[in-house]
Amino acid sequence: MGSMAPTRDGGVVTEVTPPKTPTGPARRLARSLRGRERWAPSSKLTYRIIGFASVIGLLVLWQIAADNNLVNHATSSSPSEVWNQARQMVSDGTLGSAVAASGKLYGVGLGVSVLIGVFGGIILGWWRLLGAIFDPWIAMLYSTPLIAVLPLILVWFGINFKGQVVMVVVVSVFPLLVNVMAGVRQVEPRLLRLARSFRGSQLAILRTLVLPSIVPYIVTGLRLAAGAGLIGVTVAEYFEGENGVGGVILRAGTELNTSEVFVGVAVLAGAALTMTLLIRMVEARVSGWRDDD
Numbered sequence: 369m370g371s372m373a374p375t376r377d378g379g380v381v382t383e384v385t386p387p388k389t390p391t392g393p394a395r396r397l398a399r400s401l402r403g404r405e406r407w408a409p410s411s412k413l414t415y416r417i418i419g420f421a422s423v424i425g426l427l428v429l430w431q432i433a434a435d436n437n438l439v440n441h442a443t444s445s446s447p448s449e450v451w452n453q454a455r456q457m458v459s460d461g462t463l464g465s466a467v468a469a470s471g472k473l474y475g476v477g478l479g480v481s482v483l484i485g486v487f488g489g490i491i492l493g494w495w496r497l498l499g500a501i502f503d504p505w506i507a508m509l510y511s512t513p514l515i516a517v518l519p520l521i522l523v524w525f526g527i528n529f530k531g532q533v534v535m536v537v538v539v540s541v542f543p544l545l546v547n548v549m550a551g552v553r554q555v556e557p558r559l560l561r562l563a564r565s566f567r568g569s570q571l572a573i574l575r576t577l578v579l580p581s582i583v584p585y586i587v588t589g590l591r592l593a594a595g596a597g598l599i600g601v602t603v604a605e606y607f608e609g610e611n612g613v614g615g616v617i618l619r620a621g622t623e624l625n626t627s628e629v630f631v632g633v634a635v636l637a638g639a640a641l642t643m644t645l646l647i648r649m650v651e652a653r654v655s656g657w658r659d660d661d
Contacts, residue, residue, distance in 0.1 A: 445626040450634070453627035462616070467635060470601055470612035473529070474639075477536025478597045485541050485593065486586060489548025494574065499549065510542040514603060522607070532604035539600030543592035551585025552578055587651040594643040598636060 427447045433439045434446030445453075457463035492499040492506075517538065525531035555578055563573045605614025613632045620628035 442624065443626060445630055449627045450630045453625075454631045454634070457628070457631060463631065463635070466611065466613045466616045466632075470605065470614065473532050473536060473604065473612060474597055474601045477533045477600060478540060478594065480533065480537050481541040481544060481593055481597065482590065484537070485544030485589060486548055489545045489589075490552055490574065490578070490582070492545075493549040493552025494570075494578065499553075506542065506545065509538075510546065514539055514600070518603075518607065532601075535604040536597050536600035539603070540593040540597035543596055544586070544589035547585045547589030547592070548582060551582030554585075555581045584651075587647065591644065591647045591651075594647060595640060598640055598643075602636065 430439075431447045434444070434449075439446075454463065492502055514535065518535070521531055521534050521538070525534050559577060560573065563577055601612065602614040602617070605612035606618050613635050617629050617632035620626075620632065
């Protein structure tokens with residue numbers, strides 16, 4: 369607070385007391401905070417570079433350990449051996465055919481899951497009676513491990529491509545379905561009452577109000593479904609096929625070929641990273657108002 373002093377013409381001038389310079393613990397705290405701000409990463413690119421450098425650093429340490437016989441080559445291989453194995457698999461066509469088979473299965477399974485998850489989620493979220501009927505079944509199936517229903521899938525659909533697609537759908541559809549249902553039920557009731565007061569039809573309200581409101585829920589569910597779909601592809605190829613990436617990993621594991629196992633794992637990890645980046649791009653495109661982590 370400042371003091372007030374009269375002037376010659378009868379006015380009043382307020383004398384502002386300058387802020388005190390922090391001393392002691394306050395000065396040390398301010399200096400510490402300034403140091404943290406100076407060394408804190410300032411952009412998303414910085415964080416991405418740090419993440420990429422951590423991966424490269426781990427690979428370098430792994431290679432050094434392998435070169436100095438600190439790890440067992442028969443069980444852990446090395447980055448150089450994995451790279452050579454990948455080149456060999458590319459040259460003889462093994463890797464290409466496996467990626468094509470897994471990509472086909474993943475695309476079909478995820479596509480079916482998106483159709484069921486989005487349209488089914490809107491229907492069950494909008495019409496509460498249907499939602500009440502199917503909610504217990506969705507909860508039970510969502511929480512049931514895939515391995516528990518795998519024998520039934522094999523019996524009902526057979527050991528073929530159709531059975532593999534069913535496995536992928538069973539794993540990936542429920543995260544999307546549940547998210548879309550939650551999004552529909554979270555639409556602002558005040559806006560719904562306003563739309564109905566203007567005699568808007570059910571279809572018009574769904575198209576103009578509900579669908580734009582649930583876009584973030586759809587994208588979040590799609591991100592979860594994309595990762596779950598890769599798990600479904602791997603499990604399906606473990607049990608029902610040997611021509612995909614999962615089959616390659618299983619066959620290489622039985623032959624104790626760890627380099628080939630790591631090639632398959634790297635392909636799956638690269639696919640997961642690619643799908644995550646693509647979905648984030650879609651999320652930023654359709655939901656620019658959200659804070660992208």
